[in-house]
Amino acid sequence: MYRSNTCGELRLTNVGQTVTLAGWVQKARKMGGMTFVDLRDRYGVTQLAFNEAVDADLCAKANKLGREWVIQITGTVAERSSKNANLPTGEIEIIVSNLEVLSASDVPPFTIEDNTDGGDDIRMQYRYLDLRRPMVRKNLELRHKIAFEVRRYMDERNFLEVETPVLINSTPEGARDFIVPSRMNPGQFYALPQSPQLFKQLLMVSGFDRYFQIVKCFRDEDLRADRQPEFTQIDCEMTFVEQNDVIEMFEGLAKHLFKYVKNIEFAEAFPRMTWADAMKYYGSDKPDIRFGMKFVELKDLTEGGNFVVFDSAPYVAGICAEGCASFTRKQIDQLTDFVKRPQIGAKGLVWVRCEADGSYKSSADKFYSQEQVKSWAERCNAKAGDLILIMAGEMHKTQKQLCELRLELGNQLGLRNKDVFAPLWVIDFPLFEWDDETQRYYAMHHPFTMPNPDDVPMLDSNPGEVRAWAYDMVINGVEVGGGSIRIHNSDLQNKMFSLLGFSEESAMSQFGWLINAFKFGAPPHGGLAFGLDRLVSLFAGLDSIRDCIAFPKNNSGRDVMIDAPSTIAEEQLNELNIKIDLQEKK
């Protein structure tokens, strides 16, 4: 071992001890006849002291050290005269008697500090240096801790971690697969799994009873801040359960993580909200309930104003921003600009100020009497000093726009504190989703999701209204996990396939092995999967999942550090029986 102690552990109680430390030079400074070096490792920073008067040669050697050099020193722990209260080791320093340079370092291309001068691109290119910054390392320490606590909780509850294969078959349904040519089976391809969904269901058919896996999954999709081509799921499945059993088990997991990772105790059950209410009150299936500002529907109260914007809209709804009557015209204009941005695409915004004297000032004053506006304010529970913002249009579109406005206001008003966590179950998702373009229904979750038995009679007559036994866990507006109870009955499964437009052949060719397995005694089962990357970034208060991944890819799916993907040798392609065939860009 090159050290007797780490750079994070020495304290006043160690004064007088001879120790050996090894680490990186964070910085060095000369003060009169003394040279001080901050030595860093994963565990902390310890100050080294070299005294020119005592050992001029040693001090000269220390003066030659550069940033990020790796050194090993031996010395005596001493109490510091000027203590540093910001550092756990700040009461001591090491009076160095021996210094060994283990590795020199070129000058790093950016400073290795939380507040670095390096931009995104250079930090990614030199990710191994970026990872030296404490804040980046802490995200990965948190990730380790979360994964470890997940396993502890699951193991204690009899869940078995079973590894499912990475080299599987491509399934045309869903997102694009990454594929892998098989050398031993010319002309054939493996695919990388988008999730272990079918395998975990097979494990339930196998009687494994309780399964989980922290597992890499792959999707060849276009990328953005919260998507990576490879991502990690906490994948779980249980047998002989109903929806409530799954929800309670994994609410328990979330509470366990909050307790052991964040030291936050949730005494109460997480609230549950139907998908219909989530859409109605928040315009989103993943509402951020850290703050209120629920949608209030006002259409009926706007009749007769001859205001064409409202009259022509099937849906009119507002949100009440408490205490915001003081917003300036400029602030309101900025909000209007915000909802008019092409990403949101609204036409505009109607506002109502609830004045201190009980009167109302509105951008639609031309069309509505004070009495009418008052009726809106009353329904919104608005009081003097509040600001009501109203949007109108087609229902789903307007709900989405109003949702964006609500979140933006939440940001502006500081209502979305990253240290506050508001978990929520969204339940009663629709089983199907209608697609206008292809004029057919798609499975909202996946084709194995169990319909709510109460709604099964509507499968033929009114499929759009059928609720699924599907549920999402949402925290602070982020969908951290989701799952469903699965169909275990072959007849019902075949019914689902036919409603989804699968022919018997296409169902068999894609899911044949699962369909066959279900013939041999399939138990009732269900589960869910958490997105580990999202969970970690939420716990860490990060804006992007990239910052909690050691070696992430950029938006073109490239790892710029290792320069992957790359071209490969002709012989390698020959061996795999493929060749490159560049297509014209469409």
Add this chain to the structure above:
Amino acid sequence: MYRSNTCGELRLTNVGQTVTLAGWVQKARKMGGMTFVDLRDRYGVTQLAFNEAVDADLCAKANKLGREWVIQITGTVAERSSKNANLPTGEIEIIVSNLEVLSASDVPPFTIEDNTDGGDDIRMQYRYLDLRRPMVRKNLELRHKIAFEVRRYMDERNFLEVETPVLINSTPEGARDFIVPSRMNPGQFYALPQSPQLFKQLLMVSGFDRYFQIVKCFRDEDLRADRQPEFTQIDCEMTFVEQNDVIEMFEGLAKHLFKYVKNIEFAEAFPRMTWADAMKYYGSDKPDIRFGMKFVELKDLTEGGNFVVFDSAPYVAGICAEGCASFTRKQIDQLTDFVKRPQIGAKGLVWVRCEADGSYKSSADKFYSQEQVKSWAERCNAKAGDLILIMAGEMHKTQKQLCELRLELGNQLGLRNKDVFAPLWVIDFPLFEWDDETQRYYAMHHPFTMPNPDDVPMLDSNPGEVRAWAYDMVINGVEVGGGSIRIHNSDLQNKMFSLLGFSEESAMSQFGWLINAFKFGAPPHGGLAFGLDRLVSLFAGLDSIRDCIAFPKNNSGRDVMIDAPSTIAEEQLNELNIKIDLQEKK
């Protein structure tokens, strides 16, 4: 929840309780007016009793149940009149009052019992049924337990589990890579990692200090019993360590696993053997030291016999099989046939029987006097009643053949008990391996392995003699793990590359990012990786790693259950800018 209890937990103390169970029908039998059903789940088997006299309809329903049907029952726990001592639940049965069929089952294609009538092929095709057999499930439970205990040990010692990427770059050195075409980067390919070697070294450069990961790795090699295209490593790396630190840390891990998984305590340190001794005494770099029978070199004692087999051989060595002088001629002939099999390729075997009267009977009696043969026996420490088996030829080849003979004898004599574990460190591996075909040296471990500093002066003059700081953990003749101290000095690394015949350009193009990273303060570091599949199969006493993998592939790399790999749609290939280009078989 469909059950109040599992099928493994009810005991006499529960008698009188009303319970609900769910599970699979293991078997049903009618005895007079009673019908008994064995209900199975992951946790055990519980007997259900139906009495025709009490409820004829219910009993009739029970009589219709088939094997592997999934049912739910409610009933009362009762003491059994005829108890089954082989079953933990064998003292009770459930007097059933309600029976619900949750899923019927077709007749399974083989019996779901440890002693199944299903052959390999059909069990793999219906792996989800095979996994219902207790012995298969237990292997996977053991796997879960081992992985969990690995993580507990590592976490307690400050190792961070860090996920390294699966989509990386292809490196031509080493085994064949699986590759993945990149849609977003036309004409370019990712590769799946053969190990996270370079990434874990980068994490050390990043100051992560202690890393581990239980991680899938991929090699596109031809397959056999202990090889799968995807396999799992326990990958580990530490900073500021020397060889002994790594060995102690991971010997501790192995002891932890033996203790918590197998309930076996190793009080003493694992023995360490140099690679040279392992080859000299066992003809293998992974000796099975559960038994003796070390090689004894006899060349000098065979001079002057005019026995051309020995005289023409540079190497003559024997092993002493204790108490085997009683072997019949037929048994000895079978051993001769064994070593003459093409896989082993020996020309023959010389044997010496140490008779009870102190005389010797040998197949080379024509050439050697009793005195001469006695000198062999003495060197072999053979006593009356022992059998000496001698082979001769080129040293390395003969050592390998003698090794096979020794292992075969160990098998025949019952010296390789699967419940006995004999761990061993093999150290001082050669740094280089000479390849006759290409007339050059290859890195025996990998190009980043640190040479033993004592031997560095020989790097140029006598590279074949240079020892590496590399080590393997061997248990019962199986290499379960191996690793090395890595080079952290750029000059030494460049020297290695040049000795291995890399040009500066080829080294940069393959390992450029690691070489660059090492310019910014690389600490001394080293580590190792365990093969999880091998470790589990060793702990489980299995002959093949396949039996501890939930969904393994066959020798053609196929998953016969899901029929992967498979052909994919033309459009998918177009999107990926590749096409199939079947090569003529060579």
